[in-house]
Amino acid sequence: MDFMGSTATAQYTFMGHQPQQGSFLPSTRISDNRVSSDPSCSGIHTRSPSVSWCPAVYYRTAHAEPIQSLNISAVQPFSSTNYFNNIDSSKVPPIFLSARQALYTRYAPKDWHNAQLTNYLASDKICAASARLRSDAIGLAHEKDEQAFKNNFESSRHIAEIINDIEYWESELEKTKDNMKRKIDDVEFIQREVKRLLSETEKPLRIVQENLYEREKRQGIDLVRDNVERELIREVDTIELSQQKLRQMLERLGFQNALNFAGLHELERDVQDKSRARVLDSAAHNIQTTSSGIKFYEGIEYVDNTISVPESWTRYTQENIRRAVAGISQSDELLSATNQLMATIYDDIWSQWNHVNTSLENRLQEEKVAKNKIQSHLEKIRHEIVDVEQTIEFLKKTIADQEAFLQVAQTRLETRNRRPNVEACRDSAMLRLIQEVHDLHAAIADLYGKLRQEENALQLLLRTQSTLEQDLEIKNNSLSIDSEKVMSIRRTFIMGAPEKSLVTSVSFSQPHDLITV
Template sequence: MSSDVLVSRPHFDSRAVAQGVPETEPHVRPEVPQPASGSATAGYRTAKYTPAEWFSNYHTILQQAGTDRREANSIQRESKSLYQDAETATLKTQAEGTRLLGERLQDIHCSRSELQRHIAQLLTDTHALLAQKTKLEKALDATETPYAIATDNLNCRARRPGPDLVRDSVEEELLKEVHLIRSVQALLKRTTAQVVSQIKMNREAKQTLELDWSDKYQAYNFDDHSGRYSNMSPDTRHHPSSATMQDQVCNSIAWTKFTEDNLTKALQEEHATSSLRMLVERVLQDTTDDLRHQCSCVDRAFSQRCVELIEAKTQLEMKLAQILEQIGAQERNIVALQEAIHNKEAPLRVAQSRLYLRSLRPNMELCRDEPQLSLEGEVRQIDATLACLQQQLSEARGSLSHLEESRVAVEKDINCKTHSLFIERDKCMTHRKRYPSISSLLGY
């Protein structure tokens, strides 16, 4: 017989290991001295149980096994119900998330489509404003030609001869035209500045919409990709921190208001652009009509002035012809008077010679007889006639001098009218034929 001491087997709890409960130290029963079983076992320790203990231990194991089995069945039923409920809830939650992602995709798509429509409208409006800006610049450049024409007309008319240097209707209309052109140029510059400012605001609004559209494009792609994830997707991973609420994240109301504010701003710029485009067209049309109307007024004034100059020149030429004819007649009259005076010298010499010879008569023969009285009367008559002829000759010569002065004055005035007519008709009116057309003034 072996002399080793028999000890009981240590207790091992398999349930605790299966449930992950730390293993506890086995309960060690205190050694109880067993009664001696005779001289054969004298001097030896024994670890044997009694039959009662064996039966007790056996029944305890059976009871514990039954209890464990019932507890396991209960846990299995609870676990099955739990994972079934969890699976159902998870699938329901996942389906709800997928549905919400789909609705979100529709919202993003609608917002993105609206943004894209306004972006295209702003782009169209900006291109239209750029075209109108070009028209305004061309119209502004076109006004330089009528301004140069009007100022050149004023400078040319300032070189008119003295008698014709008058402030007539032509000059008043030209001054009105210069003032109108300056006002039109200032208006076109202000309108161009408004167009440039509106183009800048349109581009800013368009850039804001494009940034919002780009963000929504990325968000749509992300949500679309997220909606395509399934439990069988191989590219899903754990991201524990993604479920953490972020302070800087906006809510749906703020998201909607942000896009609505951007669209409202874009709509305001579209309305402003539409109003400005109508204003530009009206400004171009009105300024063109005003310039062409004033040009017509100036042309009519020039035509009227040319008619007046031609009429005055014609009357002066007719008067000059009359004066020249009168000068010729007066010159012939002077010649006739001179001849008449010359013709009176011989009769006067005869009469005076007769009187002289008769004055030599002696004594009583020197009497005032009829011949004497006749000769004296003849001499007096001839002297009176000569005096009248001399007076008439003097007046005729004075008249001839006045006629010559009138002729010079009329000729000078005719030359003045001719020069003025050359300035008005051949220089100014010819230069005004270069006046810009309606299409040029409209900016085409």
């Protein structure tokens, strides 16, 4: 039986129970006071070996064999699991269980002074570590606060730059939208002008068709395919071709204006989106730590509902503006082409109208000349008819006179034929009377021949007179149609001149400090 014991500060390795590492203070659980059942130790109280600070006296047969070196503590309080070891490299003196229960509870003064010094040193080191920790915490707080202010400033600066970009593009979109609206108004104006010009072409077309219808009322030889009729048909072809070109131009203008309205819709939607984004970004820019309504939104930084990047964001607006500017440029080209087409159509119809009028005036002049010639010839025919009639009357009178002389001569012969006997002599008087009768018969026959010729000539003159009078009526009818029913409604050109639409050029400027794609 060995009597063994040790102080609480002795650094031995104890036999049997191995203390838990990382525990620096004795256990505070209730001790187990039991009476030993050993007869030799009856009446001696023992304590649980776990209560290391309470001494105990007992008898035990044991053989002490330390399992560790005496210069190495069984418990390493400055291991990586020790909190104070993380604070400072100085070692805090631990309090360990003795390997054996101490027989008495007395310490040496040196141990007492060493324990006090150790506690003071540990207190100073812990206070210094705490002060350093507090200084580090305050420095970290100031650093993070400064970083938070810097991050907030940088975020505000970036939001302000985005707001400036949005305002710039919004102004560009507004200018382009205003230009597009004016161009749509120009296209609509030129559409109305084209429609008006198309309706105006119906008036000369109706007139030329009426002219052709009226000229079909010409009679006889005057129902001819003259230069006037050819020019009238050419005028109909010109007007119908012009109407076809105007209808095609109306279709092109309508299609272009549909594209312009689509581009305007894209611009308005882009302006509306940018206005909404500018309002939201301005509201976000004005949010401060003192603003009301701010709160936590857990996980909001992981929510990504973006659908574009700065390059695509800029490209989208640039494409809208370029598309609108291209539409405006195409509209300008179409407006110029429409103005040129309307001017050309107006000039063509006006020129053909003048060609018809010139041909009609020439035709009227020809008809007047023909009428005057017919009237002149008719006057001659009438005079000739009068002369022939007088000649016929003269011939008839001459024949009557010749017949009277013939009667005289024949009566003389008949009277002398009643002479008696030898008195019926064929004397010179008898011969002369016979010759006179023969001469009178020949003269009367010649006169009757001339009379028949004159009568035939008179009939021919009368037929010619009738033909000339009929031709004169035809010419009068043609003159009446061409001058009163055709030329009278063509003296004034009833087609109004088209109004030109102004063509304005639109320039597109690239923004500064923005991504150009």
